[in-house]
Amino acid sequence: MNTDIPAGKKSWFTPFNVVATIIILIGAVITFLRFTKGLGGVTNLSDNNPWGLWIAFDLLCGVALAAGGYCTSAACYVFGLKRYHSAVRPAILTAFLGYSLVVFALSYDVGRPWRLPYPFFVQQGTTSVLFEVGLCVFLYLITLFVEWLPSCLEWLGFRKPRDLIVRATLALTIFGVVLSTMHQSSLGALYLIAPSKLHPLWYSSYLPLFFFISSIAAGLSMVIFEGTLSHYYMHDKMDKTYLSEHDSVVRGFSKGAALVLAGYFLLKVIGIALDDKWDYLLTSYGAWFLLELLGFVALPCFLFAIAVREQKLKLCRWAAVLTVLGIVLNRFNVSWFAFNWQLAPADRYFPSWMEIAISVYVVTIGVLLFRFISTYMPIFYEDPQYREHVPHEGEEEERPEFVEHKLHRHPQTFGH
Amino acid sequence: MERRTFLGLLGAAGLGAALAKPAHAAGHPEFKGYPGSFGVLFDATRCIGCRRCEAGCNKVNELPPPPEPFEDLSVLNKKRRTHWWTYTVVNRYDNISGAAGPVYKKWQCNHCLEPACASACFVRAFSKTPQGAVTWDGTVCVGCRYCMIACPFEIPTFEYRQVLTPRIMKCTLCHPLITSGKLTVPGCVGACPVEALIYGRREDLIQIARKRLCDFPGRYLNHIYGEHEMGGTNWLYLSGVPFAALGMREDLGTLPAPELTSGALAAVPIVAAVWPVLLTGIYAINKRKNAIAQEETAQAVAKAMAQTQAEAEAKLKKAMTKAEADQKAAIQREVKKALEEAAKGPGQEGE
Amino acid sequence: MENQFYTLHDFLVYTKGAAYLLMAVSVLGLLGFWLYITGRDEDTFIK
Numbered sequence: 132m133n134t135d136i137p138a139g140k141k142s143w144f145t146p147f148n149v150v151a152t153i154i155i156l157i158g159a160v161i162t163f164l165r166f167t168k169g170l171g172g173v174t175n176l177s178d179n180n181p182w183g184l185w186i187a188f189d190l191l192c193g194v195a196l197a198a199g200g201y202c203t204s205a206a207c208y209v210f211g212l213k214r215y216h217s218a219v220r221p222a223i224l225t226a227f228l229g230y231s232l233v234v235f236a237l238s239y240d241v242g243r244p245w246r247l248p249y250p251f252f253v254q255q256g257t258t259s260v261l262f263e264v265g266l267c268v269f270l271y272l273i274t275l276f277v278e279w280l281p282s283c284l285e286w287l288g289f290r291k292p293r294d295l296i297v298r299a300t301l302a303l304t305i306f307g308v309v310l311s312t313m314h315q316s317s318l319g320a321l322y323l324i325a326p327s328k329l330h331p332l333w334y335s336s337y338l339p340l341f342f343f344i345s346s347i348a349a350g351l352s353m354v355i356f357e358g359t360l361s362h363y364y365m366h367d368k369m370d371k372t373y374l375s376e377h378d379s380v381v382r383g384f385s386k387g388a389a390l391v392l393a394g395y396f397l398l399k400v401i402g403i404a405l406d407d408k409w410d411y412l413l414t415s416y417g418a419w420f421l422l423e424l425l426g427f428v429a430l431p432c433f434l435f436a437i438a439v440r441e442q443k444l445k446l447c448r449w450a451a452v453l454t455v456l457g458i459v460l461n462r463f464n465v466s467w468f469a470f471n472w473q474l475a476p477a478d479r480y481f482p483s484w485m486e487i488a489i490s491v492y493v494v495t496i497g498v499l500l501f502r503f504i505s506t507y508m509p510i511f512y513e514d515p516q517y518r519e520h521v522p523h524e525g526e527e528e529e530r531p532e533f534v535e536h537k538l539h540r541h542p543q544t545f546g547h
Numbered sequence: 548m549e550r551r552t553f554l555g556l557l558g559a560a561g562l563g564a565a566l567a568k569p570a571h572a573a574g575h576p577e578f579k580g581y582p583g584s585f586g587v588l589f590d591a592t593r594c595i596g597c598r599r600c601e602a603g604c605n606k607v608n609e610l611p612p613p614p615e616p617f618e619d620l621s622v623l624n625k626k627r628r629t630h631w632w633t634y635t636v637v638n639r640y641d642n643i644s645g646a647a648g649p650v651y652k653k654w655q656c657n658h659c660l661e662p663a664c665a666s667a668c669f670v671r672a673f674s675k676t677p678q679g680a681v682t683w684d685g686t687v688c689v690g691c692r693y694c695m696i697a698c699p700f701e702i703p704t705f706e707y708r709q710v711l712t713p714r715i716m717k718c719t720l721c722h723p724l725i726t727s728g729k730l731t732v733p734g735c736v737g738a739c740p741v742e743a744l745i746y747g748r749r750e751d752l753i754q755i756a757r758k759r760l761c762d763f764p765g766r767y768l769n770h771i772y773g774e775h776e777m778g779g780t781n782w783l784y785l786s787g788v789p790f791a792a793l794g795m796r797e798d799l800g801t802l803p804a805p806e807l808t809s810g811a812l813a814a815v816p817i818v819a820a821v822w823p824v825l826l827t828g829i830y831a832i833n834k835r836k837n838a839i840a841q842e843e844t845a846q847a848v849a850k851a852m853a854q855t856q857a858e859a860e861a862k863l864k865k866a867m868t869k870a871e872a873d874q875k876a877a878i879q880r881e882v883k884k885a886l887e888e889a890a891k892g893p894g895q896e897g898e
Numbered sequence: 899m900e901n902q903f904y905t906l907h908d909f910l911v912y913t914k915g916a917a918y919l920l921m922a923v924s925v926l927g928l929l930g931f932w933l934y935i936t937g938r939d940e941d942t943f944i945k
Contacts, residue, residue: 171707178630178704181692209826211833242690242705242713250669254687260808261693262669263815301830309822313815320811324667324697327799339811386935393931397924404916407909439935 151495158492161485165239173485180471180480188490189236191318191462193229194268195342196455198350199357200226200275201304201311206387208304217373218380220282220510221361222354227275228497228504230268236493260320267314274307285517286508293517316343322465330469332411332420335402338465344395345458351388352431352454355381359448365505370512378444385435385447388454392432399424416469423464427457580660580749584679585720586781587736588752589653590759591793592766593743596623596639596651603738604635604655607724626794629655631706634718635735643792650786652793653735653744656681656702656718657773657780663804667697672715679749679781680720688715699777699799720781749781756785778803 165173176183203222207215238244251269256262277296284293296303319342326334335341358377362369369377403409411417431453438446471479505511602617604610611632615622623639635655643650662681665673670687673694683703690713695703706713721733730737732746745752756771772790773780776799784790791797903909 166710169706169708169710169713174707176692176707178628178695179701181695181705205826209830209833211830211837240691242692242709243688243711246670246687246689249687249689254670254672256669256671258666258671258805258808258812259669259693260811261667261691263812265669305823305826305830308826309819312818312822316814317811320808321693321696323808323811324663324804325699326807327699327796328696336810339814389935390928390932393928397920397928401917401920401924404920405913407903407913407916436931436935440938442938 151499154488154492154495155499157488158495161489161492162239164485165489170240170242173483173489175480175483175486177480179474179478182466182470183480184467184482184486184490185236185240187463187466188459189240189493190233191466192459193233193236194315194318195346195349195458195462196353197226197229197233198311198315198346199354200229200278200350201307202347202350202387203354204278204300204304205308206383208301209308212383214376214379215383217376217511217513218354218358218384220279221357221505222350223275223278224282224501224504224510225353225357227272227279228500230272230275232493232497233268234272235496236489239489260317260323264314264317264321267310267317271307271310271314274303274310278303278307281517282504282508282510285514290517311346312343315346316340318342319465322470325470328471328473329465330411330416330472331406331408332403332416333465333469335406337398337402340398341395341402341461344391344398345461348388348391348395348454349458351384351391352451352458355384355388355448355451356455359451361505361511365502365511368505368511372513373511381444381447382439382442385450386439388451389432389435389439392428392435392454396424396428396432399428416472419464419468423457423460427453427460431457578661580779581675581677581679583748583750584677584781585746586658586679586749586752586783587720587733588745588747588756588783588785590743591650591652591784591786591788593741594637594651594653595741595743596620596637596649597740598623598637599738599740600653600735600744601633601635601637603734604718605633607721607730607734608634608719610634623651629702629704629717631704631714631716634716638794640788640793643788646788646792650788650793652784652786652795654700654794655735655782656720657700657782658718658720659777659804660779660781661777661803661805663697663699663777664694664703666805666808667693669693676722678720678722678726680722682719682722683715683717685712685714690715697804699796699804749783752783756783759785775801777801778806 161173170176174183174185199222203215203219206212207219234247237247241247247265250256250259250262250265278300281293281296284290284296316339319338319340322329322334322338323336358380362377403412412421431450434446434450434453437443438450467480509517598617598620601613605613605617613632623637626638627633627636629636635653637651637653639649639651641649658675658679658681660675662673662675664683665671665675665681669691670689672684672688674682674684676682690705692703692705692715694715695701695705702717704716706716721730724730725733736744736746745755747755753771753774756774760767760769760771766787768786768789770790772784772786772795773782778801784795786793789797903912
């Protein structure tokens with residue numbers, strides 16, 4: 132593939148790489164502190180606030196935003212929408228890295244991370260929603276790993292195992308959807324046990340349903356978002372199929388997201404009605420709830436709808452960003468802002484800079500791994516040796532069909 | 548049928564009916580808790596806030612000495628909660644309308660009949676013992692702190708400064724000490740100089756509490772806190788002022804914690820059973836739809852091809868017949884010409 | 899909305915009634931919404 136770079140000089144010292152390295156180094160130092168001074172030496176967690184940023188962001192947001200994996204593979208393989216095929220591998224990679232990093236971040240948060248396998252192998256707390264979350268995440272991580280493996284095997288050249296796994300695609304996809312439904316909803320169910328601590332506008336017996344539905348919107352939006360970022364940074368790795376299908380993915384997923392967000396909005400309103408919580412909307416927490424519901428659910432829903440109808444791809448991308456932010460806001464609200472709302476302001480929690488740094492560090496690791504894997508392995512392109520269709524007469528392809536272009540800003544990004 | 552068979556069937560039916568247990572109310576099981584389990588009754592009208600219960604607890608559990616000595620009552624100026632070094636705290640509540648002076652409340656794990664911590668723990672580290680205590684097992688605890696999220700009374704504490712062995716710390720009702728015979732009553736109960744705390748079987752404590760409410764109606768609020776809250780607790784409270792004024796939540800309801808999540812958990816096997824069927828069905832329908840579409844396309848293509856073929860053949864046939872006819876005509880013309888030549892011939896030949 | 903509910907029954911009558919109304923509105927609303935979104939889709943015959 133041709134890229135117009137000045138001959139010989141591909142500097143490693145890009146701004147991104149420098150910043151990323153600094154973040155990794157800081158993270159390494161804090162890791163050392165975490166495991167020499169304990170959680171108390173690094174976090175602002177307390178007996179009143181046992182769960183903080185690492186649960187709110189790394190666990191809850193991490194899992195919700197990795198939902199693109201099961202959504203995309205279900206769309207392609209279960210619902211038979213073959214035009215989304217090229218979006219599956221990037222989505223699965225995002226999900227696989229997302230879930231792996233969730234487990235990685237958990238090893239910082241729990242008191243004895245080496246005991247994380249205990250609930251499954253030593254003593255099962257089957258009454259616990261957290262047990263179900265753990266079991267499903269564990270099994271789903273394995274599923275995602277297996278779903279990602281073919282791209283790795285193709286890179287390494289191991290044909291037979293790769294073909295074996297590919298034949299199991301449908302089963303893996305269905306298994307993935309089942310597991311995802313269960314753990315996405317169970318993350319919401321975690322808070323069912325604390326009605327006295329979660330603000331009534333967010334506490335609902337429908338929490339599991341809300342978390343599940345919003346995870347679909349999150350997943351579809353993340354595929355659009357990740358696709359947009361990748362377009363800008365990984366364009367030279369994308370083959371003709373990916374590029375030609377990309378717009379269809381954005382359009383189709385936007386349509387789906389619009390409908391899911393509409394349904395989610397209506398379910399939340401019905402949830403308020405069923406528990407007669409209208410009066411709470413008139414409080415300051417009520418205003419915050421309305422901000423989340425109107426500004427980050429209803430608004431992106433309408434933006435998606437207009438964007439789909441008027442065929443405005445750029446609007447789709449902005450709506451996707453707004454949706455992702457809305458999911459993050461919702462998870463933060465349930466686990467942090469609206470949690471322990473009954474405590475005095477002096478007893479409320481705010482993360483330490485080290486907690487924030489670790490969260491940034493975890494995301495950075497994810498981005499670096501994503502970049503590495505999608506650079507060397509067939510994520511954005513199909514390795515022609517493994518392509519499903521038989522090449523036509525006269526097709527010589529030894530290499531994937533990349534579009535020749537100069538390394539410049541692609542017009543399909545946000546504001547340009 | 549034969550009479551013997553009929554009588555046999557009748558007998559079996561009768562036996563079945565006799566053996567069948569009476570159905571529970573509406574098919575929903577009810578659990579009364581371990582009979583004869585022990586608990587503590589705290590009487591806020593007797594407590595003088597001396598903190599000797601805190602000292603007693605600290606001593607029998609060999610907890611580290613606190614920052615301020617137990618005799619220092621100025622700590623009561625601030626509201627305290629349990630922490631890893633103190634399983635129980637006494638708080639003072641002033642200026643309560645209807646109370647002559649300050650009212651004191653001792654707070655610690657309430658040893659619920661259906662503990663939220665036990666329900667929440669994903670390694671079953673908590674147990675509700677038959678003796679009444681809710682105990683924590685440090686050999687399996689992962690330190691996830693979900694129990695702290697779950698406890699409506701905000702009791703469990705965590706050793707955040709411990710790196711390798713951070714423990715959940717909370718009142719044990721002196722269960723290990725009592726069962727091993729080292730104590731007969733919990734450390735706090737034994738230390739109380741005014742019998743604000745009494746230890747006994749929960750059923751007895753409720754009777755005692757009811758008797759006090761009956762004998763001294765002007766002294767107490769007519770409610771035993773812990774009788775039904777969160778499904779009932781083994782630590783019971785009597786007070787002369789509203790419990791909310793003592794920092795005790797009155798909005799917890801009577802639903803036991805496990806019932807808060809049992810609905811969501813019940814949905815899990817349903818999803819696991821129904822989703823695969825549903826999704827496979829959708830896949831199959833889509834596959835069939837695609838197959839039919841493909842077939843129809845193939846048919847249409849074949850038909851079109853056949854039509855084109857037929858048209859081509861017809862054209863070819865027409866052209867061939869025309870060619871034949873042309874050829875025949877040409878031959879005839881040639882023959883005619885030859886004959887004409889032949890007819891003219893003899894006159895012109897020889898020259 | 900400020901009325902006090904003395905029984906679970908009364909509470910449920912009120913809330914379920916509101917919920918049914920919202921469900922009806924939702925069904926109609928979602929239908930209209932879906933028609934709006936797919937209104938300008940090109941005709942796809944066999945996809």
